[in-house]
Amino acid sequence: MIRYIFRRLLYLIPVLILTSFLAYMLVYLSPSSPAQIILQSRYSGDPTQEQINDFNQEYGFDQPILIQYASWLKNAVRGDLGKSLSDGSEVLDDFIYSFKASAELYFSSQLLALIIALPIGVYSAFKANSIFDRISRAYSLVGMSIPDFWLGMLLVYVFSIVLNLLPSFGYTSPQNIILPMLALGLSSSFSLIRLVRTSVLEVLHLNYIRTARSKGLSEGQIMMKHALRNALIPIVTVVGIHLTHFIGGAVAVETMFAWPGLGNFFAKAAGNQDIPVIQGFVLLSAVFFIFANLIIDIICKQLDPRIDYQNEGGKNNG
Amino acid sequence: MGKNFKIGVIMILFLAIIVFAGPLIAPYDPNDVNMSIRLQGVTSAHIMGTDQLGRDLFSRLVYATGTSVKISLVVVIVSMVIGFVFGSTAAFLGGAVDEFLMRIIDVFMAFPTKIFTIAIAGILGASAFNITLALIITSWAVYARMVRGCVLTAKEMPFIDAATALGANRFYTIIKHVLPSVFQPLSTFAFQRIAHTMMAIVGLSFIGLGVQPPTPELGAMISESKNFMSTAPHLFIFPGLLISYVVFSFNILDDSLRDYWDPRIKSELAL
Numbered sequence: 001m002i003r004y005i006f007r008r009l010l011y012l013i014p015v016l017i018l019t020s021f022l023a024y025m026l027v028y029l030s031p032s033s034p035a036q037i038i039l040q041s042r043y044s045g046d047p048t049q050e051q052i053n054d055f056n057q058e059y060g061f062d063q064p065i066l067i068q069y070a071s072w073l074k075n076a077v078r079g080d081l082g083k084s085l086s087d088g089s090e091v092l093d094d095f096i097y098s099f100k101a102s103a104e105l106y107f108s109s110q111l112l113a114l115i116i117a118l119p120i121g122v123y124s125a126f127k128a129n130s131i132f133d134r135i136s137r138a139y140s141l142v143g144m145s146i147p148d149f150w151l152g153m154l155l156v157y158v159f160s161i162v163l164n165l166l167p168s169f170g171y172t173s174p175q176n177i178i179l180p181m182l183a184l185g186l187s188s189s190f191s192l193i194r195l196v197r198t199s200v201l202e203v204l205h206l207n208y209i210r211t212a213r214s215k216g217l218s219e220g221q222i223m224m225k226h227a228l229r230n231a232l233i234p235i236v237t238v239v240g241i242h243l244t245h246f247i248g249g250a251v252a253v254e255t256m257f258a259w260p261g262l263g264n265f266f267a268k269a270a271g272n273q274d275i276p277v278i279q280g281f282v283l284l285s286a287v288f289f290i291f292a293n294l295i296i297d298i299i300c301k302q303l304d305p306r307i308d309y310q311n312e313g314g315k316n317n318g
Numbered sequence: 319m320g321k322n323f324k325i326g327v328i329m330i331l332f333l334a335i336i337v338f339a340g341p342l343i344a345p346y347d348p349n350d351v352n353m354s355i356r357l358q359g360v361t362s363a364h365i366m367g368t369d370q371l372g373r374d375l376f377s378r379l380v381y382a383t384g385t386s387v388k389i390s391l392v393v394v395i396v397s398m399v400i401g402f403v404f405g406s407t408a409a410f411l412g413g414a415v416d417e418f419l420m421r422i423i424d425v426f427m428a429f430p431t432k433i434f435t436i437a438i439a440g441i442l443g444a445s446a447f448n449i450t451l452a453l454i455i456t457s458w459a460v461y462a463r464m465v466r467g468c469v470l471t472a473k474e475m476p477f478i479d480a481a482t483a484l485g486a487n488r489f490y491t492i493i494k495h496v497l498p499s500v501f502q503p504l505s506t507f508a509f510q511r512i513a514h515t516m517m518a519i520v521g522l523s524f525i526g527l528g529v530q531p532p533t534p535e536l537g538a539m540i541s542e543s544k545n546f547m548s549t550a551p552h553l554f555i556f557p558g559l560l561i562s563y564v565v566f567s568f569n570i571l572d573d574s575l576r577d578y579w580d581p582r583i584k585s586e587l588a589l
Contacts, residue, residue, distance in 0.1 A: 018425040030441045141573065145566035147517055149524055150540060150558035153547065161548045248432035252521040256544075266433060267525045270440025282437050286429045 004301070008294055015290065020076070023282040024069045027275050035061055037273050038085060072279070081280035086272055091280035094265060101171065102254070102261035105180055106246030110239065112185030113192050121196025122231075126223060128201060136193060143190030149252035152183035156256075169258040180257040184250055188242060195238055199231040206230075233303050240296040247285045323578070326571030333387065333567055340384045344377035348534045357550045367552050370542070375556060382534035383560055389446065389529075390515040393453045398508045400454070401461020406500070408462070409469035410492065420466075426459035435518065439527040446535070449528040453518060457511070464507055465500055472499040506575065513568040520561050536561050 027034055035055045039047035047055075056062040060071065075081070081091035124133045156179060160168035170176045203209065204227055212222045251263025258264070262285070269277035336343065352372035359367045366375040408419040438452035472478065473496060481491045520537030522528035529535035531542055536557045543553035 014421060015424050015428055018421065019428045022425060022429075026437055027441055029438060031443075141569055142562075142566060145513070145562045145569055147520055147524075147537075147558065147561050147565075149521065150554070150561065153540070153544075153554050153558070157547060157551055157554075161551075245430070245432075247430040248436065249430070251432055251436065252524050255525045263432065263436075267436050267440075267527060270436045271444065271527060273440060278437050278440065282429065282433060285433045289430045290428050 001301070005294075005298060008297070012290060012294070016287065019286045019290070020073055020283055021069060023279055023286060024072055025065075026282060027278060028065075030273065033061075034275055035059075037275060042085075076280070076283060081283070082276035084269070084277050085274045086269070091276050092284075094277065095262075095281060095284050098260055098262045098265040101259060102246050102250065102263065105177060105184065105254070105259055105261060106243070106250060108177065109181045109184035109250075110188060110242060112181060113188035114239065116185070116189040117192035117196050121193045122200055122223070122228070124193070124197045125200035125204065126219070133197075137197075140190040140193040143186070144194075146187070146190075147252070148183055148187035148250075149256045151187055152180060152253050152256045155179045155183055169256075171258070171260050176257075176259075180250075180253050180259055183253050183256075192235075192238070196231070196235055199234045200227060203227045203231045233300065236303060237296065237300055240292075240299065244289055244292040244296070247289060320574055322570050323574040326567055326574055329563070329567030330571060333383070333564060336380055337384045337387045340380045344374075344380040346374035346377040348373065348378040348381040349532050350374065350377075357546065357553075359550075359552065366556055367550070369539075369553055370546055370550070375553065378534040378539065379536075379556060379560055382536045382539055382557065383564065385446070385529060385533065385535040386516060386519055386523075386537070386561070387564060389450050389453075389519050390512050392450055393457065393515050393519075394508050394511050396454050397458040397511075398461050398504065400458040401463075402465050402500075402504065404458070405462035405465030405467075406469050406497075409466045409473070416466075419462075423459045423462050423466075426456070427463070429456070431456050432518075435522065436525075436527060439522060444527045444530055446529045446533065449519065449522055453515060457515070461504070461507070465504060468500040468503055469496060472496045475499070506572075509568070509575070510572050513565045513572070516561070516565055516568075 027037075030037065032040075033052070035052045036047065039051055039055055043051075053062075060068060079092055081095075083090060084094060120136050124136045127133055156168045159166045159179060166178055167173065167176055168179070209222060209226055212226050217225075246262070248263045248266065250259075250261060251267050253259070254261040254264035255267060262281070266277070266281050269281070350373060352368075354372065355364070355368050356370055356372040357368065358364060358372075361367070364374050364376065366379065369375055369378065404419060404423075408416045408423075435452050435456045438455055439449050442448035442452065478491060478495055481495050486494070519528055520535075520540070523535050523537030524541045526541065529538050531538050539557045540554050543550070543557070546553050
């Protein structure tokens with residue numbers, strides 16, 4: 001196990017280097033140079049060539065790209081990702097603040113999704129092809145087709161505009177989280193119901209379930225003692241993957257409810273071409289994402305010793 | 319094939335008419351502004367009412383559906399082609415080339431998709447073309463990885479050995495035996511991605527980084543309607559219903575096809 005983790009970490013080094021390079025280089029996709037973009041936001045008008053040259057010299061943009069990248073990375077490793085162009089705040093502080101807001105919303109909504117999806121999915125699989133099963137399948141298929149931000153708007157329409165019960169946006173009172181949490185939680189629960197149902201159904205067809213049945217165990221005992229434990233493995237994996245999606249995954253819902261989360265903050269910064277924020281957030285979210293995936297793999301390996309990750313690292317069949 | 323398949327096919331055919339014969343269906347020009355009839359509900363002249371600029375909502379919806387669906391199709395098809403070329407090159411050449419190409423795929427997949435797409439769309443500037451480009455850049459790697467996996471699996475199949483034993487040359491074997499076994503899982507996967515891509519486009523347009531008003535697009539229309547939620551709720555309800563219709567028709571067809579096709583593929587694509 002330790003050898004496995006060590007090898008995975010070693011393999012991450014080239015990926016991290018390339019990822020950070022790509023994060024830095026992203027801004028060069030823009031038709032204007034960084035100096036133009038930054039000076040435009042500073043003087044709110046087109047800068048002169050002289051201003052651009054002065055700026056390039058002052059901030060080292062006249063040096064070769066690799067040297068610029070190296071000094072950016074050196075500062076980044078020390079936790080200095082520069083300051084936002086729009087309000088001068090530290091990029092790292094912005095990231096931590098919005099990361100927390102996103103995490104709050106996302107963890108509570110995923111918990112809600114689990115509470116809804118587990119009983120419905122398990123019962124659906126248990127009574128496969130019953131009326132309950134058919135209704136729950138149709139329900140989840142329809143639900144999966146509804147955009148989360150639009151579901152949020154419907155909730156706002158009913159609970160804020162028509163019934164006037166809950167605030168429609170903001171981050172100040174504890175009530176603010178209810179509607180965005182419902183929107184995201186319901187949205188995630190639809191696909192989760194399907195996943196729970198499939199996972200439990202697959203397990204129910206296995207031989208050891210037949211053995212348990214032939215031993216005369218009741219259906220309830222079979223479900224609790226034998227089926228659920230094994231069906232949980234794919235569910236844990238998917239919930240884990242879902243949890244990493246809070247990096248940006250809830251952007252439309254966050255924007256809809258003016259929730260100061262990562263997606264919302266980043267979308268605004270990207271729209272304003274706030275270069276340091278774009279580079280910093282892309283780098284930090286990629287690093288987080290890479291390590292979160294590693295942790296999920298390790299947990300799955302712990303849960304299910306049958307999984308063989310010997311060939312992990314892209315050398316397997318994909 | 320069952321009832322769901324039939325429902326799905328009928329829904330998609332209907333959608334295809336809206337998308338490709340839109341100008342024939344829409345009774346008005348989608349950008350025809352008429353402030354004297356703004357924010358009207360359902361009337362005989364405007365069957366879905368009018369928006370904040372007095373434009374006919376039904377005509378705008380018809381064009382908007384066309385925009386969203388066409389962008390999804392372009393994104394999926396181009397990503398699929400790039401992924402196919404990239405993935406099959408890696409799998410066929412193997413060795414150091416494969417190792418190098420796989421690292422590139424890993425790097426592209428190391429970014430959380432949404433953040434990566436938003437970054438590119440923001441840097442390039444919000445427009446229909448740029449959002450298409452951004453989505454292609456962030457989604458081709460998934461296809462490449464999948465194609466590579468399929469080719470590697472197919473290469474190990476006994477029928478490939480049989481073809482080689484019978485004296486087929488390498489090129490013939492690849493064209494005649496390896497590639498066809500990649501096409502089915504690839505097209506299933508691509509089909510599944512249409513709904514997913516559609517959701518991404520409307521979401522990005524909703525937050526202002528995709529298609530820009532006044533071009534009719536479903537997500538952008540919902541975003542424009544935000545300020546009129548209490549006075550004219552039909553402005554956000556109709557586009558949302560249409561998005562759900564489009565995504566549902568792809569979802570239900572995909573669902574019934576998965577039941578029909580090889581169970582091996584079903585488990586591969588379960589995530």
